[in-house]
Amino acid sequence: MYLRHADLWRAIDDLARDHGYTISALARRAGLDPSAFNKSKRGSPDGRLRWPSLESLAKILDVTGVTPLEFFGFSAPTGTDSARGQLRLLPTMGQREASEREPFDADGFPVGKHWDPLPFPELADRQAYGVTIAGDAAEPVYRDGDIVIASPRAALKRGDRALVRTISGRMIACAFIRRTAGKLEIRPFGAAPETHDTRGIAFAHRIVWASQ
Amino acid sequence: MYLRHADLWRAIDDLARDHGYTISALARRAGLDPSAFNKSKRGSPDGRLRWPSLESLAKILDVTGVTPLEFFGFSAPTGTDSARGQLRLLPTMGQREASEREPFDADGFPVGKHWDPLPFPELADRQAYGVTIAGDAAEPVYRDGDIVIASPRAALKRGDRALVRTISGRMIACAFIRRTAGKLEIRPFGAAPETHDTRGIAFAHRIVWASQ
DNA sequence: AACGCGCAAGGAAAATAGTCCTCTTCCGGT
DNA sequence: ACCGGAAGAGGACTATTTTCCTTGCGCGTT
Numbered sequence: 056m057y058l059r060h061a062d063l064w065r066a067i068d069d070l071a072r073d074h075g076y077t078i079s080a081l082a083r084r085a086g087l088d089p090s091a092f093n094k095s096k097r098g099s100p101d102g103r104l105r106w107p108s109l110e111s112l113a114k115i116l117d118v119t120g121v122t123p124l125e126f127f128g129f130s131a132p133t134g135t136d137s138a139r140g141q142l143r144l145l146p147t148m149g150q151r152e153a154s155e156r157e158p159f160d161a162d163g164f165p166v167g168k169h170w171d172p173l174p175f176p177e178l179a180d181r182q183a184y185g186v187t188i189a190g191d192a193a194e195p196v197y198r199d200g201d202i203v204i205a206s207p208r209a210a211l212k213r214g215d216r217a218l219v220r221t222i223s224g225r226m227i228a229c230a231f232i233r234r235t236a237g238k239l240e241i242r243p244f245g246a247a248p249e250t251h252d253t254r255g256i257a258f259a260h261r262i263v264w265a266s267q
Numbered sequence: 268m269y270l271r272h273a274d275l276w277r278a279i280d281d282l283a284r285d286h287g288y289t290i291s292a293l294a295r296r297a298g299l300d301p302s303a304f305n306k307s308k309r310g311s312p313d314g315r316l317r318w319p320s321l322e323s324l325a326k327i328l329d330v331t332g333v334t335p336l337e338f339f340g341f342s343a344p345t346g347t348d349s350a351r352g353q354l355r356l357l358p359t360m361g362q363r364e365a366s367e368r369e370p371f372d373a374d375g376f377p378v379g380k381h382w383d384p385l386p387f388p389e390l391a392d393r394q395a396y397g398v399t400i401a402g403d404a405a406e407p408v409y410r411d412g413d414i415v416i417a418s419p420r421a422a423l424k425r426g427d428r429a430l431v432r433t434i435s436g437r438m439i440a441c442a443f444i445r446r447t448a449g450k451l452e453i454r455p456f457g458a459a460p461e462t463h464d465t466r467g468i469a470f471a472h473r474i475v476w477a478s479q
Numbered sequence: 480a481a482c483g484c485g486c487a488a489g490g491a492a493a494a495t496a497g498t499c500c501t502c503t504t505c506c507g508g509t
Numbered sequence: 510a511c512c513g514g515a516a517g518a519g520g521a522c523t524a525t526t527t528t529c530c531t532t533g534c535g536c537g538t539t
Contacts, residue, residue, distance in 0.1 A: 058325035058335045079516055088498045095519045096496075106321040108496065108525080113270035113318075123270045123339035196408070198426075203479075214410075216479045262479045267415075267428045291486055300528045307489045308526075320495080320526065 058127075060104045064097055066126060067107065067115070074119045085114035151189045153226050159257065186218060186226060193228040196244040202266040203228060209261035216262040217241065221255055231259060270339075272316045276309055278338060279319070279327070286331045297326035361399045365438050371469065398430060398438060405440040408456040414478040415440060421473035428474040429453065433467055443471065 071081040071092075079089035090096065091111060098104050116126055148158060148169060160166045165184040188201045196216070197203060205218040217231040219241060232240035232248060239256050242248040283293040283304075291301035302308065303323060310316050328338055360370060360381060372378045377396040400413045408428070409415060417430040429443040431453060444452035444460060451468050454460040 056325065057328050057333070058321065063321065077516060089515090090499085090517075090519085091497065093518060095517095099495095100519095103495090104322075105496070106325075109270065109275065109318040109321055109324065110316075110525095111497080112321065113268065116269050121269070124336060127335040127339050195426075214407075264476060264478050266476050267474045289486060301485095302487075302489080302529085303527065305488060307487095311525095312489095315525095317526070322495090323527080 060097075060106065063106070064092075067092060067112075070115065070119055070121060070126065074121075076119075081115055081118070084118045085111070087111055087114060148184070148186060153186055153220075153224075155224070157224070159220065188228060193244045197228055197265060200266075203262045204264035205260040206263045207258065207260045209263060211259060211261050216265070217259045218262055219251075219259045220257040221251075222257050223255075228262070231261070234259070272309075272318065275318070276304075279304060279324075282327065282331055282333060282338065288331075293327055293330070296330045297323070299323055299326060360397070361401060363401045365398055365436075367436070369436070371432065400440060405456045409440050409477060412478075415474045416476035417472040418475045419470065419472045421475060423471060423473050428477070429471045430474055431463075431471045432469040433463075434469050435467075440474070443473070446471070 067081075068078060071078045074081070076084065078092040082091040083089045092107070096105055096107075112126075116123060148156075148165075152158075152169065156167070156169055158165055158167045158169055184207075185202050185204050188197045188199060188203060190199055193201075203216075203218060211217055211231045211234070213232055215231045217229055219227045219229060219239070221227070227241070227243060229241040229243045232242055234240070234253070237253055239251045239253050239259060240248060241251070241259070279293075280290060283290045286293070288296065290304040294303040295301045304319065308317055308319075324338075328335060360368075360377075364370075364381065368379070368381055370377055370379045370381055396419075397414050397416050400409045400411060400415060402411055405413075415428075415430060423429055423443045423446070425444055427443045429441055431439045431441060431451070433439070439453070439455060441453040441455045444454055446452070446465070449465055451463045451465050451471060452460060453463070453471070
């Protein structure tokens with residue numbers, strides 16, 4: 056079953072929340088009855104499942120400005136094989152803003168509300184995020200304005216492109232060389248290899264996509 | 268209106284046809300009544316629109332093996348402003364296969380049925396497509412297995428990455444230098460600049476995204 | 480030509496979703 | 510503490526969709 060009852064209703068809940076509505080407010084804004092998405096409208100007392108109609112769905116997509124494609128990207132169940140071929144909205148932020156703020160948690164995963172959603176094809180890593188390159192430090196590989204998509208969970212091997220964050224907040228796009236117990240070796244693009252003490256490094260994430 | 272009545276019904280017709288069903292056969296295979304998608308079920312005599320239910324839609328997606336995402340990608344109306352913000356299914360093909368086949372029309376746009384759909388974020392160019400790099404000729408910029416997304420309509424300027432096709436079918440990933448009346452100057456990655464007679468070139472498309 | 484079969488249309492009945500209404504809870508403002 | 514408003518639940522009714530049924534058409538086979 057590609058389109059599952061529970062996923063669909065979760066996606067509607069997410070849609071409302073992400074646009075600052077309660078489910079009753081969303082229904083009202085869409086011209087529906089406020090109770091249209093009530094719990095009692097999602098299943099009968101006898102256990103039979105109830106589905107919203109496509110007409111209702113079309114109306115709430117319109118008032119939230121979400122396309123059907125994005126919505127069904129949202130509705131992809133998490134952490135299952137059925138997510139294959141699905142789309143995601145990837146949190147994305149400018150390189151400078153990412154340096155000035157602290158938009159990562161202790162594990163190096165993106166958190167907070169300053170990220171902009173970028174629709175993107177399936178990535179195995181649900182923690183992936185995007186950063187817009189600022190300046191020419193990463194020339195000639197990345198140019199000002201390029202977007203790189205980083206995957207915190209992806210394994211890094213020699214030669215991979217990586218996005219490294221220092222504990223001071225600096226975000227460095229580079230080629231990964233190796234990491235040992237106490238040292239991280241990287242080669243910033245267009246520069247000589249560097250060795251960093253890992254105590255000064257917040258994380259190194261593999262770059263999986265880049266705009267050109 | 269993102270999700271339009273006519274587009275939806277057209278997408279259902281396409282879904283049936285593309286899987287070798289008539290609409291009544293598709294309904295029957297999905298466990299529905301054969302008349303479920305009849306013309307009389309798409310609108311009332313008084314002009315009121317009728318929509319299929321999500322439950323029916325889920326059933327026909329299951330029997331055809333089409334994900335909601337693919338379905339609503341297909342259902343997106345083409346060539347209209349309403350495509351803005353949409354996610355797209357980008358035709359994608361391996362570099363070798365692209366060389367062996369002739370999957371582009373005379374204008375350099377992807378055609379034919381050997382392309383695999385890759386979900387991808389909005390691109391202004393509705394003719395964009397993907398190619399999977401084969402071999403190490405494009406090292407160090409692109410590695411074997413990388414996917415590059417090319418945009419036939421994007422303007423090319425010096426330094427842009429480009430995907431060039433010769434009339435013999437060779438697909439070359441390179442940096443674009445300039446194009447004059449009769450000559451195309453490119454720099455294959457990790458090699459010296461080359462000048463080609465434009466009579467031997469089918470097209471040069473800008474690469475807008477690349478997996479890393 | 481006659482027949483069988485699948486397809487499609489459409490009307491009437493049955494099933495399902497939406498609306499209207501009431502009730503209760505929660506939360507912020509005064 | 511009180512009040513007003515919104516949220517959410519659920520029951521009864523209305524509206525819409527699906528199913529069941531019949532009819533007619535087109536096509537291939539006999």
